[in-house]
Structures are given as structure tokens and as C-alpha cells.
Amino acid sequence: METRDPIVDVKNLVVEYGKGATRVRAVNGISFQIFPGECVGFVGANGAGKSTTIKTLMGFIFPTSGSVRIFGAEAGTVESRRRIGYLPEVALYYPFMKGRELLELYGGLHGLSGAELRQRIPELFEELGLKGKEEVLLRNYSKGMQQRLGIAQAIIADPELLIFDELSSGLDPVGRYDLRRVLQKLKERGRTIFFSSHELTEVENLCDRVIIIHKGHIITQAPVQELLKPLNIFEIIFSIADPSKLPEVVKKHTVENTGETYRVTIRDVADYARAVTELVAVGAQILSTTSKSQSLEDFFISLIQEARREEERK
Amino acid sequence: MRAAWLIARSVLVEAVRRKEIYAIVLVSCLVIAGVMSIDFFGLRGLSKFYCEVSLAVMSTAAALTTIVLAARQLPREFEARTIYPLLAKPVSRATFMAGKLLGVMLAAAFCFALFMAVYIGGAVYMGSHLSLGLLLQFVYLQLLALLILATLAFWLSLWLNLDAAITLGAVLYFAASIIMTSVSYLYDYVSNAGKVVLKTILYVVPQLRLLDLSEKVVHSDVWKPLGISTIAALTIYAAVYATLYFALAYLSFRRKPL
Numbered sequence: 342m343e344t345r346d347p348i349v350d351v352k353n354l355v356v357e358y359g360k361g362a363t364r365v366r367a368v369n370g371i372s373f374q375i376f377p378g379e380c381v382g383f384v385g386a387n388g389a390g391k392s393t394t395i396k397t398l399m400g401f402i403f404p405t406s407g408s409v410r411i412f413g414a415e416a417g418t419v420e421s422r423r424r425i426g427y428l429p430e431v432a433l434y435y436p437f438m439k440g441r442e443l444l445e446l447y448g449g450l451h452g453l454s455g456a457e458l459r460q461r462i463p464e465l466f467e468e469l470g471l472k473g474k475e476e477v478l479l480r481n482y483s484k485g486m487q488q489r490l491g492i493a494q495a496i497i498a499d500p501e502l503l504i505f506d507e508l509s510s511g512l513d514p515v516g517r518y519d520l521r522r523v524l525q526k527l528k529e530r531g532r533t534i535f536f537s538s539h540e541l542t543e544v545e546n547l548c549d550r551v552i553i554i555h556k557g558h559i560i561t562q563a564p565v566q567e568l569l570k571p572l573n574i575f576e577i578i579f580s581i582a583d584p585s586k587l588p589e590v591v592k593k594h595t596v597e598n599t600g601e602t603y604r605v606t607i608r609d610v611a612d613y614a615r616a617v618t619e620l621v622a623v624g625a626q627i628l629s630t631t632s633k634s635q636s637l638e639d640f641f642i643s644l645i646q647e648a649r650r651e652e653e654r655k
Numbered sequence: 656m657r658a659a660w661l662i663a664r665s666v667l668v669e670a671v672r673r674k675e676i677y678a679i680v681l682v683s684c685l686v687i688a689g690v691m692s693i694d695f696f697g698l699r700g701l702s703k704f705y706c707e708v709s710l711a712v713m714s715t716a717a718a719l720t721t722i723v724l725a726a727r728q729l730p731r732e733f734e735a736r737t738i739y740p741l742l743a744k745p746v747s748r749a750t751f752m753a754g755k756l757l758g759v760m761l762a763a764a765f766c767f768a769l770f771m772a773v774y775i776g777g778a779v780y781m782g783s784h785l786s787l788g789l790l791l792q793f794v795y796l797q798l799l800a801l802l803i804l805a806t807l808a809f810w811l812s813l814w815l816n817l818d819a820a821i822t823l824g825a826v827l828y829f830a831a832s833i834i835m836t837s838v839s840y841l842y843d844y845v846s847n848a849g850k851v852v853l854k855t856i857l858y859v860v861p862q863l864r865l866l867d868l869s870e871k872v873v874h875s876d877v878w879k880p881l882g883i884s885t886i887a888a889l890t891i892y893a894a895v896y897a898t899l900y901f902a903l904a905y906l907s908f909r910r911k912p913l
Binding site: 358396399400401402403419420422423425426427428429431433434435437438442445446447449450451452491494495 | 657658661662664665668669672673735736737739740741742743744745746747910912913
């Protein structure tokens with residue numbers, strides 16, 4: 342049970358679009374909280390309600406019912422936005438501006454002084470791999486560069502809460518690596534991070550907690566580690582001079598011959614221990630052993646499939 | 656205040672870098688140059704003709720530029736989604752709109768300054784009489800008219816698409832320029848109900864001709880600058896309309912889902 346005050350407090354949030362017969366309920370009575378220093382991933386299929394929820398947190402759209410409070414203030418107020426850094430789902434910036442000018446604009450709007458901007462902007466260009474692009478017009482920036490600049494504008498004022506909608510969209514692997522590094526640093530400095538992403542390995546690697554939303558309902562919210570259960574699947578790769586000496590405990594599982602080496606997959610921890618001992622005893626050389634766990638992606642897909650089956654039953 | 660200024664500056668930077676203003680000034684100059692090349696009134700008549708046509712071309716071009724600039728500010732922000740990172744900053748929607756309006760007015764003033772430089776150069780070349788006082792009053796009142804048009808275009812752009820907002824803004828501009836004359840012609844010939852309608856139109860649509868001193872500038876050899884009380888009254892008149900349209904635009908935008 343958390344005893345700290347939440348930074349984000351969403352209670353029974355309902356958001357509907359349209360009027361009359363075309364009315365659509367995008368978010369259907371969700372509640373969650375985010376506490377200081379947490380990194381929380383917000384995961385769901387397309388159309389699940391992630392962006393709608395995030396837009397409500399930012400005050401871009403308004404709740405049909407329920408409440409959203411950020412730092413104790415109503416979401417969307419100037420007061421609540423003062424402490425937030427936000428990266429939109431699709432980041433497009435003014436094509437007629439230069440990179441430096443854009444950050445001066447956003448930093449200035451966040452209340453940074455001229456001296457602070459002169460110090461902070463080169464740091465950000467360096468940190469996000471955009472050094473040398475300060476005076477380039479944004480119309481000449483690639484999608485990935487615009488996304489990096491988007492991250493720069495979100496963190497320029499070193500806000501306490503970062504909200505990223507589709508964190509790494511448009512970034513190449515190097516960009517993702519840079520971004521992970523930036524987020525790790527922010528996490529280490531105690532910043533609170535809330536982001537939606539389709540990259541579940543990213544969520545798995547960065548987040549303390551994950552919230553899974555499906556068709557406007559939260560279907561799970563739990564610490565990431567709780568969801569990554571061991572699957573009791575073990576894999577041994579070994580080489581053996583005389584394959585006829587393979588122990589029985591190995592033979593009873595699936596053994597693949599991959600040329601010089603063998604791979605055996607074992608679904609029982611006791612058999613796995615025995616197999617390793619007996620392989621060594623018959624002179625086999627163990628090249629590697631791995632134990633497989635359920636990934637967040639496995640968990641997410643099984644959860645969504647279960648939810649779909651449930652809907653079909655109804 | 657700083658936030659509004661920063662937003663205004665970005666509008667001005669866009670207007671200057673898109674080079675549309677220069678293109679409009681250039682086209683207007685070509686029209687004026689064409690006028691200067693005609694010499695069928697004799698030199699004295701030509702200089703007045705030059706002043707009249709130049710001021711009319713410049714006022715119309717500046718008005719249409721302002722309508723286009725103002726009408727596209729908000730729809731472009733929605734379309735390009737640049738509004739999200741902007742309104743994610745600690746900036747109220749009112750400040751955002753005020754910044755956009757200030758930017759449009761700075762761009763309009765820049766455009767008008769270019770026009771005036773061309774006009775004064777041409778007038779000196781043609782040997783026209785120039786009254787600095789009248790010219791300054793002309794510029795000031797034109798800027799007030801542009802402010803009304805900018806706020807009107809803002810409001811229209813929030814409930815019409817961009818093309819429709821520009822078209823309707825332009826139609827209202829031309830209507831507002833001629834409506835006073837038309838109403839005074841028609842007034843004596845309509846029924847009592849018609850009179851009420853005409854009076855309503857007269858009060859609802861701003862009378863931009865009240866803010867147009869071009870005829871006095873053309874004949875500045877016989878006209879003196881307006882008195883301070885007249886200028887103050889016209890300022891209040893323009894401020895009322897601009898405030899009204901801006902308030903209507905703000906009410907449309909205040910809770911608009913983005």
C-alpha cells in the first residue's frame with residue numbers, strides 16, 4: 342500500500358467522443374495512480390485508449406466523467422503543466438524554425454531564462470545526438486531527428502513528470518539506444534516517467550510497473566517483475582564425441598543436432614539439473630545453458646487473447 | 656506576457672521566412688508601377704491618382720494578407736499537430752491565442768511598413784504633398800482595421816475550415832468597406848422592419864470605412880490631421896469589435912478538444 346501522495350491520480354475516467362448515435366466511449370471508467378520516482382509503461386493495442394488517456398492528462402481533451410489530477414491540481418491547468426514534460430504521439434514541429442529556435446521557444450514557454458537556455462540547449466543537442474544541427478531548419482530534419490528534438494523539448498526544463506505518447510516511434514536502433522540512456526539517467530535522478538509504447542521490450546527494460554489497457558478498460562496493472570514469471574524452460578547446448586553415450590534424461594526430451602553441437606530443451610527443473618550432471622559425466626562439453634522466462638510481450642499477447650476470447654463468449 | 660511574446664515571435668518568423676509578404680508587396684508594387692506609367696491626367700492629376708490607387712491597393716493587400724495569416728494560425732496548428740507540444744507547456748489557451756494574435760499583428764505591421772516605404776518613395780518621386788500627421792494617423796487606423804480583421808478571421812477559423820474562413824473573411828472585409836454607403840442609400844426606401852434590419856447590420860458589421868483615411872491622405876494639401884478625440888473614439892470603436900471577436904474566438908477555443 343502506497344503511503345506517498347500520487348503525482349497522477351486518475352479516478353473512474355470516462356472519455357467519450359462524438360454526439361448522439363456516433364458517440365464512442367474511448368476510455369471506460371479507468372483508475373490508476375502514479376507515484377513519485379516511478380517509471381510506468383502504458384500498454385495496449387491500437388485504439389485501446391492510450392492516447393486518449395494521455396491527452397486527458399495533458400488537458401487536450403476533457404473527461405466525460407471521473408477525475409484526473411496531476412500534482413494535486415486538475416489536469417490541463419497551467420499549474421499542473423508547469424511540472425510536466427510531454428512528447429506527443431506524432432511529433433511535428435514548425436518547419437520554418439531552426440532546431441535551436443524551437444528549443445528556445447519551448448524552453449522560454451517553460452520559464453527558462455536566456456542564460457539557462459544558452460547553457461541547456463547545446464547540452465541537449467549533444468545528449469540526443471543532434472550536435473551540429475542547431476542552425477538547420479526543421480523542414481530538413483528527418484523523422485528520427487524530429488523525434489529526438491521532441492524528446493529534447495520535453496526534457497528541456499527538467500520536469501518532475503515526463504509523459505511520452507509512443508515513446509520511440511520513428512527512432513532507429515541507435516536513436517532508441519540514446520533514448521534509453523536518457524531515460525535511465527532521468528530515472529536515476531528520481532524523475533517520474535509515464536509512457537505508452539508498442540515496444541514491449543522497452544517497457545520491460547525501463548519500467549517498474551506496467552498498466553495494460555484494452556478497449557478502454559484497464560485489464561492489468563502490476564510491477565513488471567511480477568509479470569515476467571519464469572517459464573521453467575531450459576535449453577542446453579553441448580557437444581559430445583560419442584552421441585550413443587547421450588544420457589537417458591536427455592534423450593527423453595527434444596534433442597536437435599545442429600552439426601557439431603546439440604541442443605536440448607527441457608521443461609522440468611529436476612531433469613535439467615540431472616541432464617547437466619550426466620552430460621558432464623559422459624564427457625560432453627556444455628557450451629551454454631539458458632532458462633527462459635515469460636516476456637512482457639508473451640504476457641501481453643496472452644492477456645489480449647484471453648480478453649478477446651472473453652468478449653467472444655459474451 | 657513573455658509566453659505571448661515568444662509565440663508572437665514564432666508567428667512573425669514564419670511570416671517573414673515564408674516570403675509571402677514580400678511576394679504580395681512585390682505584386683502590389685508592380686500594380687502601382689503600372690499606374691505610374693499612365694500619364695493622361697497631366698502631372699498634378701497623376702500624382703493624386705498614384706496616391707489613391709497605391710493606398711487602395713496597399714490597404715486591400717494588407718487586409719487580405721492579414722485575413723489569410725490570421726485564419727490559418729489555429730487550423731495549421733491542429734493540422735500539423737504542433738499545438739500539442741505548445742499547449743503542453745505552462746501556457747493558457749488565452750495566452751496562446753493572444754500570442755498568435757500579437758504575431759499576426761506584428762506580421763501585418765511589417766507588411767504595412769514595407770507598403771508605406773514603397774508609397775512614400777513613390778509619392779516623393781511623383782512630387783505629391785505628404786502630411787506626416789495624416790500619414791501616421793492613416794497607418795494607425797489601418798492597423799486598427801487589420802486588428803478587427805485578424806480577430807474576425809481567428810473566430811471564423813474556429814468554426815469553418817481554413818478555405819471557408821479565408822473566403823468569408825474576405826467577403827466580410829469587402830462588405831464592411833461598402834456597407835455604410837449601401838445602408839444609407841437603402842434606408843429611406845425600406846419598411847420599418849427593413850430599417851431595423853439595416854440598423855442591426857450597421858452595428859454588427861464593423862464599419863471599416865470609418866478607419867480609412869486614404870482620401871484625406873490623397874488630398875492632404877487640403878485636409879488636416881484628425882483631432883485627438885476623434886482618434887480616441889475610433890480607437891474605442893475598433894477595440895470594441897476586436898475584443899468582441901477575440902472573446903468569441905476564445906469561447907470557441909477554450910474547451911475545444913484537441
